[in-house]
Amino acid sequence: MSVLSPSRDGRRPTAVPSARTAPSGRARRAGPRVGRPGAWWALPALAFFAAFAILPMGLVVYLSFTEWGGLGDPRFIGTDNWTRLVGDPAMHRAVVLTLVLSVSSWAVQTPIALLLGVWAAGRQRNRAILSAVFFVPLLLSSAAVAIIWRALLDPNFGPLAQIGPLIGMPGLDLLSDGAAAFGVIVFVTAWQFIPLHMLLYQGGARQIPASLYQAAEIDGAGRLRAFWHITLPQLRNTITTSSVLMVVGSLTYFDTVLILTGGGPGTDTTIVPYLMYRVGFESYQYGYASAIAFTLVVVATAVSLVMVRLTGFGAMRSTREGM
Amino acid sequence: MTTTSAAPAAPARTAPRRRRSLRDRPNPLAGLGALAWLLVVGVPLYALLVATFQQTEEYRTAGPLTVPADPTLDNYVGAFGSGLITFVWNTMLVTAGVVAIVVVLSVMAGYAIVRSRTWLTNGFFRVFLLGLAIPSQAVIIPVYLIIVQLDFYDSLLAVVLPTAAFALPVCVLILTGSMRDISDELYEAMALDGAGAGRTFLRLVVPLSRSGISTIAVYAALQAWNGFLFPLILTQSAGTRVITLGLYEFQGQYRVDIPGLLTAVVLATVPLFLVYLVARRSLISGLMGVGGK
Numbered sequence: 269m270s271v272l273s274p275s276r277d278g279r280r281p282t283a284v285p286s287a288r289t290a291p292s293g294r295a296r297r298a299g300p301r302v303g304r305p306g307a308w309w310a311l312p313a314l315a316f317f318a319a320f321a322i323l324p325m326g327l328v329v330y331l332s333f334t335e336w337g338g339l340g341d342p343r344f345i346g347t348d349n350w351t352r353l354v355g356d357p358a359m360h361r362a363v364v365l366t367l368v369l370s371v372s373s374w375a376v377q378t379p380i381a382l383l384l385g386v387w388a389a390g391r392q393r394n395r396a397i398l399s400a401v402f403f404v405p406l407l408l409s410s411a412a413v414a415i416i417w418r419a420l421l422d423p424n425f426g427p428l429a430q431i432g433p434l435i436g437m438p439g440l441d442l443l444s445d446g447a448a449a450f451g452v453i454v455f456v457t458a459w460q461f462i463p464l465h466m467l468l469y470q471g472g473a474r475q476i477p478a479s480l481y482q483a484a485e486i487d488g489a490g491r492l493r494a495f496w497h498i499t500l501p502q503l504r505n506t507i508t509t510s511s512v513l514m515v516v517g518s519l520t521y522f523d524t525v526l527i528l529t530g531g532g533p534g535t536d537t538t539i540v541p542y543l544m545y546r547v548g549f550e551s552y553q554y555g556y557a558s559a560i561a562f563t564l565v566v567v568a569t570a571v572s573l574v575m576v577r578l579t580g581f582g583a584m585r586s587t588r589e590g591m
Numbered sequence: 592m593t594t595t596s597a598a599p600a601a602p603a604r605t606a607p608r609r610r611r612s613l614r615d616r617p618n619p620l621a622g623l624g625a626l627a628w629l630l631v632v633g634v635p636l637y638a639l640l641v642a643t644f645q646q647t648e649e650y651r652t653a654g655p656l657t658v659p660a661d662p663t664l665d666n667y668v669g670a671f672g673s674g675l676i677t678f679v680w681n682t683m684l685v686t687a688g689v690v691a692i693v694v695v696l697s698v699m700a701g702y703a704i705v706r707s708r709t710w711l712t713n714g715f716f717r718v719f720l721l722g723l724a725i726p727s728q729a730v731i732i733p734v735y736l737i738i739v740q741l742d743f744y745d746s747l748l749a750v751v752l753p754t755a756a757f758a759l760p761v762c763v764l765i766l767t768g769s770m771r772d773i774s775d776e777l778y779e780a781m782a783l784d785g786a787g788a789g790r791t792f793l794r795l796v797v798p799l800s801r802s803g804i805s806t807i808a809v810y811a812a813l814q815a816w817n818g819f820l821f822p823l824i825l826t827q828s829a830g831t832r833v834i835t836l837g838l839y840e841f842q843g844q845y846r847v848d849i850p851g852l853l854t855a856v857v858l859a860t861v862p863l864f865l866v867y868l869v870a871r872r873s874l875i876s877g878l879m880g881v882g883g884k
Contacts, residue, residue, distance in 0.1 A: 305702055306709070307703060307707050309703035309788070310699065310700040310711075310712055313696035313759055316692070317719070319737070319756070320737070320753045323733070325725060327732075328732065387618070395625075400871065405632060407864055409859075411817075411836075411838050412856045415842050419852065419853055426638075429654065459631065459635075471879030513881075522728050522819075523819040523835075549824065554732050561730065565726065568725070
């Protein structure tokens, strides 16, 4: 068994490593399996992931059938939490808000990120400079972004307080109105995450062979037609990857909601993960919170599967077909 | 803030010039769109920076959208007295731990998934695929329980372990993608030389998946640096506080001192910004790699 030492990596990937026929002390089986790693190579990663993600999933299911306040042992109460969940208007509202947030985030972020990414894929100098600026929000954590926007949108002091009177709305307070606060969450998360997806599209667009565009040009296709018939189909896989990341990510915009709106005004921005946090870590009803958490997993998995089905991610076709 | 004009204002439908391909011709409409986005990104960032050089009083009266009349460094001097250094240091430790764990484990797992011929590894791969859909928020209650049982509560390790675990699925997927690109001939050459799995791994797989490895290192580092939920639930005292949590605490304390709060935000971003300035290319190509091929 070789010991892993990260410092011992080769200096240059040579095409064919030099022959060394000194036996390394282990009898080797001949045949096609020579030099192939055993499954145990993947075990550490799997065990580690299982300990903190898969085992907890099982525990969430178990806890959802118990009543537990954090002290002593969980008390088994059968399906009480689940009956409560099915009839809980707060939960219904949270699920609807979560889905609406996912869909609107996707609808806002995808077109902007795609257009910016394709634009940034051009090699002009000005595009490179602007892309470097566009990238900056990505360096800020969700917590930092939420804090910045909360300061910017303060109704009494700061930019919004300055701009408000100019547009005839002094004392404008976006975070005190439900629909506006929801819109702010969509906008702020888009502001934060569009750079990442823009990068994905930029990378995808750079991999489109130039010969396709040259062919289109010879055929007399204009910019729009080239975009529609070459760029978009060639970006199919990137769109899928970006969309799945985006939608699953939007189910968990927890940090932003906690810091920016605290789920309010009222419960107008209380999405499922935030509701779970309130029930679990503020009301100490870990059993009911686990039922809510499991619902979040079901929603996340369902959404991922639907996205994958819609986009054919499972059978990822090559964009190089017929070339 | 200098902006280069996006393009000479020419109608888009001019006859195509010979030498420049369709992709590299200026596109005034797109340039305008990009400038609009520059405003959306730039104005808040400008306001953020200006606010950090303003006295609280000036911020309240003039606001951060102006040019500060009397720029001051008081906010920056004041920020260092608030434990910010400790928080940044804790975050660096957490980030280093997460990157180390994630890189070692996912490189090994990726290698096995791509090269092993046992049916087991296919199952492992599916587990990681499904794992993509498990949001960390959903398992935070049991993770909290497990961390308390392990007696790691309120330590940096409590943050490192789950953060690393939840970065694994994406990283394994990225790596299997980049390792599949290593051609079979190279593996055969290694096998003919009589190299075992270990030597093939060190001499061939690691050097040739370098771009994939830098991608996952960048991804894992960003996850760790920006993580909020795990530290929020799994740590408590100021000694183990990471920077995201520190900022959240500041927001509660600095109710009236917005410039002070925003200065802390700026200072919290400085380390990452320096990395960005120094290693912009690898950071960007690393993040592009998250999208796969």
